[in-house]
Amino acid sequence: MDLPLWLTAIIAFLIINFMLVSASVLVFAERKVSGYIQNRPGPNRVGPFGFLQPFADVAKLLFKEDIVPEASSKFIHSLAPILMVIIAMSVPAVIPFARGFVIADPDVGVLVILALTSIAVYGVTLAGWSSNSKYSLLGGLRSSAQMISYELSMGLAVVSVVLIAGSLSVVDIVESQADGWAVLGWNVFRNPIGAIIFIVTAFAETNRAPFDLPEAEQELVGGYHTEYSGMKFGMFFLAEYVNWFVASFVIATLFFGGYLIPFEPLFADAFYANGFGWLLGILQFLCLMAKVAFFAFLFIWVRWTLPRFKYNQLMTIGWKYLLPIALVNTLVIALGVAIFQTIF
Amino acid sequence: MLTDFIPLFIMMALALGLALTLLNLGKFLGPKRPNRIKTMAYESGMDPVGTARERYSVKFYLVAMIFIVFDVEVVFMYPWAVSFQEFLAASPGAALGVTVVIVFFVLILGIGLLYDIKKGGLEFD
Numbered sequence: 507m508d509l510p511l512w513l514t515a516i517i518a519f520l521i522i523n524f525m526l527v528s529a530s531v532l533v534f535a536e537r538k539v540s541g542y543i544q545n546r547p548g549p550n551r552v553g554p555f556g557f558l559q560p561f562a563d564v565a566k567l568l569f570k571e572d573i574v575p576e577a578s579s580k581f582i583h584s585l586a587p588i589l590m591v592i593i594a595m596s597v598p599a600v601i602p603f604a605r606g607f608v609i610a611d612p613d614v615g616v617l618v619i620l621a622l623t624s625i626a627v628y629g630v631t632l633a634g635w636s637s638n639s640k641y642s643l644l645g646g647l648r649s650s651a652q653m654i655s656y657e658l659s660m661g662l663a664v665v666s667v668v669l670i671a672g673s674l675s676v677v678d679i680v681e682s683q684a685d686g687w688a689v690l691g692w693n694v695f696r697n698p699i700g701a702i703i704f705i706v707t708a709f710a711e712t713n714r715a716p717f718d719l720p721e722a723e724q725e726l727v728g729g730y731h732t733e734y735s736g737m738k739f740g741m742f743f744l745a746e747y748v749n750w751f752v753a754s755f756v757i758a759t760l761f762f763g764g765y766l767i768p769f770e771p772l773f774a775d776a777f778y779a780n781g782f783g784w785l786l787g788i789l790q791f792l793c794l795m796a797k798v799a800f801f802a803f804l805f806i807w808v809r810w811t812l813p814r815f816k817y818n819q820l821m822t823i824g825w826k827y828l829l830p831i832a833l834v835n836t837l838v839i840a841l842g843v844a845i846f847q848t849i850f
Numbered sequence: 851m852l853t854d855f856i857p858l859f860i861m862m863a864l865a866l867g868l869a870l871t872l873l874n875l876g877k878f879l880g881p882k883r884p885n886r887i888k889t890m891a892y893e894s895g896m897d898p899v900g901t902a903r904e905r906y907s908v909k910f911y912l913v914a915m916i917f918i919v920f921d922v923e924v925v926f927m928y929p930w931a932v933s934f935q936e937f938l939a940a941s942p943g944a945a946l947g948v949t950v951v952i953v954f955f956v957l958i959l960g961i962g963l964l965y966d967i968k969k970g971g972l973e974f975d
Contacts, residue, residue, distance in 0.1 A: 511856065518861045521869060571880045576889040577901070588869040595865035599858045610857035617928070639891035643902045651910050654917040663923040672935040674864070674928070701881045732892055737876025737958065741869065818974040821913075825972050829963070833956055836927065840934060840949060847938045 518609055521598055529747040530560035536806050543810045552633040564740065572736035577638040578764040585635035587738045590745035593626045597752045602677050603794060604765050604787040615676035616664055619756060620657075623711055626749070628652045630713075630730050633742070637733035645729030648719050648817065655824040656710035656717075662832035663704040666697050667760050680764035684771060692763040696842075699835045701761040703828055705804075708753040710824070713746065715809035719817060754801035755794075762797050872958065912971050916963075923959050 509517075534557060541548025549556035567667070574583060600615040602608035612618060627650050633644015668674060670693060671682035685691040694701040712715040721729030728734075731742045758764060767789055777786040813822070891898045930952050935944040966972060 511860070514857045515860050515864070516858065518864055522861070522864055531883075542974050568876055568879050570875055570876075571882065571884075573888055575891050576886075577891060577898075584873065588866070588873065591869040591872070592862055592865040594860045596858065598859035609861060610854060611856040612858065637891070638902045639898070640893065640902045643904075643906075647906060647910055651913045654921075655913060658917065658920045658924060661921070662927070663926065665927050668928065668931040669934055672932065674932055689865070718972065727892065727894070732956060737872050740876070741872055744872075744975060821972055821974045825914065825916075825963070833960065836931075837949075837956070840931075840952075843934065844938060844942070844945060844949075847935065848942060 514609060514635040518599065522595055525595060525598060525748050525751065526744075528751050529744055530564070532747045532751055532802060533563070533743075535802070539803065539806045543807075567740035570736040572738060573733075574636060575639065575733050578733065579636040579638070579759060580755045582632050582636035583733075584594060584738070586629050587734065587741035587745070589632070590626065591741050591748075593622050593629065594745040594748035594752065597622050598755065599757050600676050601752075601759055602680055602765060604790040607791070608677060609789060611675060611677050614674045616668065616679065616760075617674070620661060620664065623660075624657060626711075627657075629745070633734070634730035637730075639733050641727045641732040642730050644725045645721060645732070648726075649713060649730055652713075652717065652820060652824075653711055655821060656707040656828070659703050659824065659828040659832045660707035660711060662829070662836055663700045663707065663758065664701040665757035666836045667693055668753045669836070669839050669843055672695055673837075674765075678818060680759060680766065683763045684766055689763065689768045692761065692766075694761045697761070697835075697839055699831065700839065701757075703832050703835065704761060705757055706828065708757055708819075709805070709808065710754050711751045714750060714805055716812040716814050717820065718814060720822060727771060748781075749804060750805055751798070754805070756793060757801050757842065758797040764795040767793045824830055889950065906946070909971075909974065916966060920959065923955065927969070 531782060537559070538548040538556070549559040552558040552562045574580060597619055599609040600612070600618050602611070610618075630653070631646045632650040634642045634644075636648070637643070667679060671679040673679065673682070683691045683693055686693060689695070709715075713721065721731070726732070731739055734742060770790075893899070920952065930948055934945060934948070937948055
């Protein structure tokens with residue numbers, strides 16, 4: 507967007523607030539959906555249907571003592587949650603929310619997403635190491651090994667998307683899925699194996715079940731944030747939920763047409779010709795939110811469906827199955843693009 | 851262009867502001883009554899035995915090393931992926947040429963991965 511910087515700053519501020527509210531809605535949604543999946547009501551005391559529960563939680567966390575272990579590295583102990591929040595909150599900057607509505611559209615938007623998610627490994631590792639507690643250290647170690655293992659397959663799945671789009675800009679990738687008059691232009695139909703690999707790795711990168719070994723409660727107490735309390739723990743919690751939300755955004759954007767409405771080319775021109783472009787923009791935003799809500803729900807659904815993997819199973823899936831499949835899939839997509847372009 | 855990144859940096863600065871606000875708000879509002887027991891590392895109710903800064907399994911280093919090799923490989927695949935359609939538009943022969951190079955590259959690393967798996971470098975039992 508070619509807007510003056512102060513306006514960009516205001517929009518960025520609004521989007522950060524939007525992510526904060528979404529994170530609290532997700533906390534509520536997860537507890538409520540988990541409750542219904544387990545045939546119990548879930549939180550229902552604070553506010554109507556318990557809707558104000560996450561806000562009560564935040565207030566509680568703010569008034570709790572911030573306990574810093576004596577043996578810890580104090581500076582890094584504070585740095586880790588700050589890093590996590592910054593990373594989680596920065597990724598939405600490159601995600602287009604509607605046609606022409608994106609905060610930053612650098613030519614290498616996809617690489618920005620991958621780079622930021624890689625930095626998240628530092629937050630977890632530093633948190634685990636700086637606490638000087640055995641549970642934290644093991645959680646941090648596991649988490650870093652897991653995240654770097656799955657990052658490769660994620661990168662390769664993105665390579666296959668880039669092959670189809672021919673560009674690293676997130677906006678170009680979304681627009682490349684507008685080909686074809688129906689939903690068939692979406693990357694999930696042109697590149698289904700890449701989509702599955704990306705969704706699986708997104709679960710692993712956000713440390714969500716069934717890949718939640720870094721904080722496996724039964725064996726590691728709390729994992730890398732065992733020694734965190736008060737608002738520092740709240741920041742890890744916030745970053746985790748925002749990461750989950752952002753991962754849903756990225757899945758929807760790269761593979762499910764982003765802000766594109768199904769059958770959009772049929773009626774988009776009518777909107778633009780009659781000066782209703784803004785209405786189309788709002789519809790696109792709502793459509794993106796519907797897709798994101800579905801993937802956010804998928805994360806909860808999977809959490810209560812699949813049991814947690816063992817560590818050796820996790821490594822086997824990552825290195826012996828996902829990585830070779832992703833490599834072959836990339837070459838197959840290249841072949842497909844070549845055949846498609848030469849014939850048509 | 852570098853100016854494309856300025857909005858991203860604004861977003862990061864705002865996120866840093868949010869993080870610092872939350873951290874200091876928690877420090878300001880919460881009580882501060884530390885004592886020796888409270889600031890011990892948690893070890894299921896026991897006093898901590900030794901330090902956590904111990905040596906740990908070399909397998910984690912191995913995973914990190916293999917990651918570096920493959921991450922560089924993935925980085926090399928991006929320029930190919932971006933320009934593949936331009937090569938195709940220029941001539942199918944050029945596209946075939948660059949693809950053969952990439953396949954050769956992938957094969958070398960694939961053999962490396964196979965060697966690592968056979969040697970048991972990725973066994974975590």
